[in-house]
Amino acid sequence: MNVSVLGAGAFGTALAISLAQKGKVTLWARNAEHVADMQASRANGLRLPGVQFPENLSLTSDIAQALATDVILLAVPMQQLAGFLADHIAPDSTANLVACCKGFEVATGRGPVSVIRDAAPQATAAILTGPSFAADIARGLPTALTLACADEDAGKRLQQALTTPNLRLYRTTDTQGAELGGALKNVIAIACGVAIGAGLGQSARAALMTRGFSEMTRLAQHMGAETATLAGLSGFGDLVLTCTSEQSRNYRLGLSLGAGDSFDPTTTVEGAATARAIVQMTQTSGVDMPITQTVARLLDGAADVPTSMAALLSRPLKEE
Numbered sequence: 001m002n003v004s005v006l007g008a009g010a011f012g013t014a015l016a017i018s019l020a021q022k023g024k025v026t027l028w029a030r031n032a033e034h035v036a037d038m039q040a041s042r043a044n045g046l047r048l049p050g051v052q053f054p055e056n057l058s059l060t061s062d063i064a065q066a067l068a069t070d071v072i073l074l075a076v077p078m079q080q081l082a083g084f085l086a087d088h089i090a091p092d093s094t095a096n097l098v099a100c101c102k103g104f105e106v107a108t109g110r111g112p113v114s115v116i117r118d119a120a121p122q123a124t125a126a127i128l129t130g131p132s133f134a135a136d137i138a139r140g141l142p143t144a145l146t147l148a149c150a151d152e153d154a155g156k157r158l159q160q161a162l163t164t165p166n167l168r169l170y171r172t173t174d175t176q177g178a179e180l181g182g183a184l185k186n187v188i189a190i191a192c193g194v195a196i197g198a199g200l201g202q203s204a205r206a207a208l209m210t211r212g213f214s215e216m217t218r219l220a221q222h223m224g225a226e227t228a229t230l231a232g233l234s235g236f237g238d239l240v241l242t243c244t245s246e247q248s249r250n251y252r253l254g255l256s257l258g259a260g261d262s263f264d265p266t267t268t269v270e271g272a273a274t275a276r277a278i279v280q281m282t283q284t285s286g287v288d289m290p291i292t293q294t295v296a297r298l299l300d301g302a303a304d305v306p307t308s309m310a311a312l313l314s315r316p317l318k319e320e
């Protein structure tokens with residue numbers, strides 16, 4: 001199967017580099033000048049500096065060319081996905097569309113697979129998610145990911161097509177669980193960054209990770225996802241990575257919030273919008289999401305760090 005990657009950000013570029021170990025890959029970017037620069041330098045100096053492109057990787061800003069492949073990876077940020085699909089994917093498309101973004105839409109509360117299904121109901125919709133820093137993948141370092149696709153046979157084909165020498169893919173049909181894990185772990189990572197940035201220590205971070213995982217699982221259960229998916233690479237695996245590494249932009253945003261430092265607002269930080277989306281989604285459901293709510297309030301400037309942490313610690317005592 002030949003593959004294209006739409007979106008030449010850090011992650012799309014890293015995936016294209018990894019996939020090019022197996023065959024020809026097309027990386028599409030919207031900006032023709034960016035494409036020309038990447039063609040000339042054989043690198044993505046803007047989004048993923050320091051990694052040279054392999055021969056099998058070709059670049060284009062021609063969307064028709066990029067869409068003429070067996071598998072299409074969608075590597076644009078979550079809040080841009082619906083607009084991107086409306087602009088470029090025909091509503092009657094039967095393509096294999098694999099979301100590579102993590103989050104929930106603020107406007108609608110939909111995850112990436114739901115957004116794809118709504119935009120192209122006859123397409124095969126899947127999501128690729130799990131612990132994977134773009135810089136690691138691009139350097140050929142190994143990791144394992146979850147490929148979720150409701151159609152089991154299509155999922156098997158995609159698993160084969162997207163497994164590479166450094167990306168080991170596991171498969172599930174639980175797309176909702178995979179969407180939730182990848183989205184929610186970013187919110188918990190912001191909270192963990194806040195704790196470390198504010199000097200609350202590593203014990204506090206471990207407590208937030210654990211109670212955050214409990215929160216993630218609770219929402220997944222409520223929404224009908226499989227809790228086993230949350231315990232896998234797309235949930236627990238990515239939670240561990242993102243909450244413990246300064247490579248994570250979500251964690252770094254939290255560090256800045258906790259320390260009272262500024263943060264570059266142009267950075268892609270999916271957990272910020274997702275925290276707001278989840279707060280809206282759970283407003284009427286009664287699902288208890290105290291860490292997510294705290295993060296949303298902090299981001300909106302509705303509470304400061306000491307008050308937020310004190311509020312979390314003084315909640316009514318309960319069974320674990």
Ligand SMILES: NC(=O)C1=CN([C@@H]2O[C@H](COP(=O)(O)OP(=O)(O)OC[C@H]3O[C@@H](n4cnc5c(N)ncnc54)[C@H](OP(=O)(O)O)[C@@H]3O)[C@@H](O)[C@H]2O)C=CC1
Nearest residue numbers: 008009010011012030076077078080101102132133134268
């Ligand atoms: N970076 C990482 O380590 C990982 C990222 N992800 C996920 O991948 C997704 C993308 O993140 P990442 O690649 O890091 O983000 P970046 O900030 O590196 O890049 C975002 C890219 O999306 C492009 N883009 C934005 N809107 C549009 C649009 N409407 N049409 C076309 N292209 C668009 C931007 O294009 P332009 O350059 O022209 O602005 C840019 O190239 C996120 O959901 C993230 O959670 C998942 C795992 C790891």
Ligand SMILES: O=C(CO)COP(=O)(O)O
Nearest residue numbers: 130131132133248249250
């Ligand atoms: O999702 C990621 C790692 O799996 C990347 O995390 P950040 O978006 O926080 O950098």
